[in-house]
Amino acid sequence: MKQIENTLSSLEVAEMVGKAHNMVLRDIRRIIEQLAESKNALSEYFVESKYEDTTGRNLPCYLLTKKGCELFSTRMTGAKGTQFAVAYIERFNQMELHIKQEAQLPTDPMEILKLTFQAQENTVKEVEKVKDRVTDLEENTPLSPGDYGFLSRRINQRVNEISRSYGGVTREQRSKLYIDINQGVKAVTGxxxxxxxxxKHYDIALAFINDWEPSTATKMQIRQTSLEFGAE
Structure with a gap:
């Protein structure tokens, strides 16, 4: 099977995932940088190429092997990730079947029908495998550094907002607020x-932080330390 025939262009991928081609190129180049760091064989995933646009310009693109599509799909989660996985699996199965038929096309109608059913069965199995992989990625993908940093900043902002509602707090009181909000984040995310x-925890954690109010116990502790501080 010729590798060059068994690929999808980054233009086709962009259409499948509903993204601008330049954004798909950006994502592929980031993956390539990571592949270079791990010393993986780049040609097994992506092949540099060119295409001619409507104005006649030769512009860069990439050809993605099946392994390249699988790797690209790991950057996508949810319905879009599954839809792309299904789309590229079907395309590659069609290409593989076409190449096999060109190499040795059976003349017996029953053999042709059997070959068709086998291709459909293989497609279903591959789709199920990808769905399982997408689900696993959704469950276990670590929070990105950017999202982690944003949640941390939002926690600081929310503690400051609550602190101002008390007219200012001491370092000890602020510490109790941080303990309270962090315990809440851990509780709602498990x-x-x-x-x-x-x-998968990002949305629920952010919603909790935005709506967070100190617990009754924490409020009482702050009031008590305020009274003690005022009595000194």
């Missing part, structure tokens, strides 16, 4: 530490 947060 994690033991903030570093265990995953991408």
């Amino acid at each position: 994690t033991q530490t903030r570093t265990q947060l995953r991408a």
Whole structure:
């Protein structure tokens, strides 16, 4: 099977995932940088190429092998990730079947029908495997540094907002507020530490932080320390 025939162009991928081609090129180049760091064989995933646009210009693109599409799909989660996986699996199965038929096309109608059913069965199995992989990625993809940093900043902002509502707090009182909000984040996400947060936790953690109010116990502790401080 010729590798060059068994590829999808980055233009086709962009259309499949509903993204601008330059954004797909950006994502592929980031993956290539990581592949270079791990010393993987780049040609097994992506092949540099060119295409001619409507104005006659030769512009860069990439040809993605099946392994390249699988790797690219790991950057996508949810419905879009599954839809892209299904689309590229079907395309590659069609290409593989076409190449096999060109190499040795059976003349017996029953053999042709059997070959068609086998291709469909293989497609279903591959789709199920990809769905399982996408689900696993959604469950276990670590929170990105950018999202982790944003949640941390939002926690600081929310603690400051609450602190101002008290007319200012001491360092000890602020510490109690931080303990309270971090315990809440861990409770709603089911994690033991903030570093265990995953991408699937981002939305619920952010919603909690935005709506967070100190617990009754924490409020009472702050009031008590304020009274003690005032009595000194």
